[in-house]
Amino acid sequence: MSASQVMKSAEKLPSNLFAMVEPMEHEQVMFFNDPETGLKGIIGVHNTVLGPSLGGCRIWNYESETDALWDVLRLSRGMTFKSSISGINLGGGKAVILANSKAKRDEKYWRRFGQFVDSLNGKYITAEDVGTSTEVMSYVMQETKHVTGKPESAGGTGDPSPFTAYGVFLGLKASIKQAFGSDSLAGKKVSVQGVGHVGYYLVKHLTNEGAKVFVADINQQNLDAVVRDFGATVVGTHEIYDIDTDVYAPCALGATVNTDTISTLKCAVIAGAANNQLADETIHGNLLKDKGILYAPDFLINAGGVINCYREVHNLSEQEANALIEGIYERTLGIFARASAENISTQEAAIKIAVERINSSKAN
Numbered sequence: 001m002s003a004s005q006v007m008k009s010a011e012k013l014p015s016n017l018f019a020m021v022e023p024m025e026h027e028q029v030m031f032f033n034d035p036e037t038g039l040k041g042i043i044g045v046h047n048t049v050l051g052p053s054l055g056g057c058r059i060w061n062y063e064s065e066t067d068a069l070w071d072v073l074r075l076s077r078g079m080t081f082k083s084s085i086s087g088i089n090l091g092g093g094k095a096v097i098l099a100n101s102k103a104k105r106d107e108k109y110w111r112r113f114g115q116f117v118d119s120l121n122g123k124y125i126t127a128e129d130v131g132t133s134t135e136v137m138s139y140v141m142q143e144t145k146h147v148t149g150k151p152e153s154a155g156g157t158g159d160p161s162p163f164t165a166y167g168v169f170l171g172l173k174a175s176i177k178q179a180f181g182s183d184s185l186a187g188k189k190v191s192v193q194g195v196g197h198v199g200y201y202l203v204k205h206l207t208n209e210g211a212k213v214f215v216a217d218i219n220q221q222n223l224d225a226v227v228r229d230f231g232a233t234v235v236g237t238h239e240i241y242d243i244d245t246d247v248y249a250p251c252a253l254g255a256t257v258n259t260d261t262i263s264t265l266k267c268a269v270i271a272g273a274a275n276n277q278l279a280d281e282t283i284h285g286n287l288l289k290d291k292g293i294l295y296a297p298d299f300l301i302n303a304g305g306v307i308n309c310y311r312e313v314h315n316l317s318e319q320e321a322n323a324l325i326e327g328i329y330e331r332t333l334g335i336f337a338r339a340s341a342e343n344i345s346t347q348e349a350a351i352k353i354a355v356e357r358i359n360s361s362k363a364n
């Protein structure tokens with residue numbers, strides 16, 4: 001491309017890129033591009049006060065480059081809060097790759113990604129996320145040691161989803177206790193949206209404790225598995241917002257808690273695995289509070305996976321990691337107490353606690 005062509009495309013860029021980065025307080029954003037393999041993406045390093053930034057690498061067919069930038073910025077910020085509130089010494093980071101997540105990519109592609117991660121000298125540690133896997137990480141680790149979620153055969157802890165699901169289950173139980181006075185799930189009705197890696201294990205925990213579980217998914221195979229293995233009841237993908245349940249557990253997509261769905265949801269509690277469940281954390285956090293629906297902040301209760309990655313980084317024993325995951329129950333109750341004492345939304349209370357830990361660590 002000639003210099004004048006480059007200038008012409010630069011004119012189309014927003015002139016205020018820093019206006020996206022500054023309010024969210026990112027330390028660093030790296031764009032990477034490898035014409036040979038076609039790899040292109042962005043790494044967001046949000047905050048490294050507590051430790052190196054850690055977060056998964058997502059591959060997604062974004063509608064625009066601005067969408068990709070926005071995604072990496074908000075996801076890496078969420079990782080900062082997630083690690084801080086979980087009491088682990090990691091910061092928040094994330095990588096997004098702009099590509100069709102379904103296409104098969106070769107070893108060279110992923111090794112090149114590993115080289116870009118390595119160029120940050122440990123400021124960012126990668127892991128698997130939507131569209132990536134332990135197999136991908138086995139290629140990445142050939143180029144950098146700053147990688148977690150490695151296959152068990154390579155000394156890693158494998159798929160983080162069962163750990164995430166266990167943490168979500170404990171956060172959900174704490175929410176039930178807050179809302180109903182007892183954390184027993186016997187006879188409670190729970191709707192689970194998305195029964196993939198995390199949703200499957202969540203349904204297992206819920207049905208083991210006697211909950212009646214309703215599930216919705218766009219993937220028939222995944223639905224068949226939870227019906228066959230746990231006797232879950234299938235409902236439609238729109239119906240999931242309308243049915244009369246005690247708990248709605250979003251385990252598929254972000255932003256499903258929004259003005260439309262809040263007006264139809266009949267549950268007392270929202271507690272699930274999906275990241276960024278609130279379409280707008282202030283507006284919808286407050287709307288839920290006003291409507292009397294108890295919301296368990298996603299970054300608080302879905303931290304089991306990152307805690308498991310922390311285990312790899314710091315060579316913790318399985319017992320030590322489990323103890324951190326089990327702490328999600330008490331931490332969730334703590335957030336509810338803080339929200340109620342200050343008459344603020346549970347989302348705001350959780351962010352406050354996460355930021356306070358970072359600030360007090362800065363002061364030391």
Ligand code: NAD
Nearest residue numbers: 160161164194196197198217218219251252273274275305
């Ligand atoms: P996954 O891709 O394995 O499962 C997602 C499921 O949601 C799939 O079965 C998919 O078919 C279904 N789905 C997609 N669109 C849907 C729709 N419109 N309605 C109903 N179902 C739909 O992902 P996962 O690893 O189980 O993660 C689930 C969520 O939890 C994601 O938002 C992810 O970011 C978040 N999360 C996962 C982990 C983890 O350890 N895997 C950790 C933290 C957060």
